Amino acid sequence: EIVMxxxxxxxxxxxxxxxxxxxxxxxxxxxxxxxxxxxxGQAPRLLIYGASTRATGxxxxxxxxxxxxxxxxxxxxxxxxxxxxxxxxxxxxxxxxFGLGTKVEIK
Amino acid sequence: EVxxxxxxxxxxxxxxxxxxxxxxxxxxxxSYAMSWVRQAPGSGLEWVSSVxxxxxxxxxxxxxxxxxxxxxxxxxxxxxxxxxxxxxxxTAVYYCANHVVxxxxxYWYFDLWGRGTLVTVSS
Numbered sequence: 707e708i709v710m711x712x713x714x715x716x717x718x719x720x721x722x723x724x725x726x727x728x729x730x731x732x733x734x735x736x737x738x739x740x741x742x743x744x745x746x747g748q749a750p751r752l753l754i755y756g757a758s759t760r761a762t763g764x765x766x767x768x769x770x771x772x773x774x775x776x777x778x779x780x781x782x783x784x785x786x787x788x789x790x791x792x793x794x795x796x797x798x799x800x801x802x803x804f805g806l807g808t809k810v811e812i813k
Numbered sequence: 814e815v816x817x818x819x820x821x822x823x824x825x826x827x828x829x830x831x832x833x834x835x836x837x838x839x840x841x842x843x844s845y846a847m848s849w850v851r852q853a854p855g856s857g858l859e860w861v862s863s864v865x866x867x868x869x870x871x872x873x874x875x876x877x878x879x880x881x882x883x884x885x886x887x888x889x890x891x892x893x894x895x896x897x898x899x900x901x902x903x904t905a906v907y908y909c910a911n912h913v914v915x916x917x918x919x920y921w922y923f924d925l926w927g928r929g930t931l932v933t934v935s936s
Contacts, residue, residue, distance in 0.1 A: 740922035742858075749908055749929055750850075750858065755922040793858055797921035801874050802848075802860040 708732050708796050712805035718813035725781040727808045729794035734774045738798035741770055741779045744807075745790045753792075754779065784810070815839035815925060817909050822930030829899050829934070835892040835909030835927055843868070843887040846912035846919045849894050851905035852929075861907070862894065863921075866914035877903075899934045906931050 709732040719725045729739065737757040742750040752761040754770035757777055767782040781788055789812055794805045821833040835847070848863040862883040864871045871883050882895040892909055907930055910923035 738921075742923065744858075749926040750923070751926065752922065752924055755920070755924075761924070795858070795922065800872050802863070802921065804858040804860070806857045 707801055708735060708799050708803050710794055710796055710803050710805035712792075712794055712808050714808060715806070716809045716811060718811050719784050720813045721786060722783050723813075725784055725788075725810055727779040727781075727792055727810070729772075729777040729779070729805055731775045731777075731796055731798075735796045735798035737773045738796055739770075739772070739777050740795045740797065741768075742793045742795060742804075743788075743790050744793065750793065781810070817911065817925060817927030819907060819909055819927045819930040822907065822932045824933045824935065825899055826936050827899060827901055827934055830895070830897045831899065831932060833894040833896065833907055833909075833930060833932070835894075837890045837892070837911075840911075842885060842890045842892060842911070844914065846914055846921070847883075847885065847892045848910050848912065848923060849883065849892075849907055850910060850923065850926075851903075851907045851932075853902075853905040856905075859905075863912075864892075866912075866919060896932070899932075901934050904932060904934045 711730045713728045739757045741754040744750040758770045769780045791807045791809045793807045846866045849861040862873045864883045880898045885892045909927045913920045
């Protein structure tokens with residue numbers, strides 16, 4: 707099983723600042739990585755797939771990068787609606803696995 | 814509007830059974846690969862099961878293998894998850910999600926998510 711490790715667990719950020727979230731895979735997964743956003747009481751929402759492709763309707767302030775084992779999600783200028791938990795997910799191997807999440811909170 | 818809507822959750826005793834449904838609207842479910850993902854209270858996301866677009870192959874997490882069965886009814890445009898021998902640790906919100914399928918391949922990132930249905934296993 708591929709273990710996905712996200713850091714930090716919690717990221718305090720002021721509105722308008724940039725947030726950088728990291729995700730590491732325990733083995734190479736090429737670009738088979740997605741990022742999902744989840745707000746309290748809501749279902750997750752796909753943000754990024756293929757490590758760097760934004761899903762339909764996702765604002766340009768969200769960007770993803772990386773390949774192999776190291777990945778990054780960058781939110782260029784945090785808006786109030788961006789405070790949420792972000793999960794990375796690999797779809798290179800079965801079982802599909804998620805990281806434990808990074809909570810982006812208001813500083 | 815394109816959406817997925819889960820139902821069928823509820824309170825069940827350990828050892829009991831439950832069948833979850835995921836109704837698709839705005840698209841044809843049989844044209845997509847589909848999955849179930851769950852989230853225990855206060856925890857992260859855990860993949861449970863997937864079925865290919867053709868329906869010919871299904872996949873299960875070790876934690877549910879032999880107890881859960883994924884299936885779908887094209888005439889009802891609905892995905893199901895039959896859950897037997899339920900355990901306390903199966904308590905979670907269960908989400909269904911779809912995966913884009915092209916002539917070349919299936920893209921196994923979770924694309925569209927439903928709102929989830931809560932399953933509580935307790936005596």
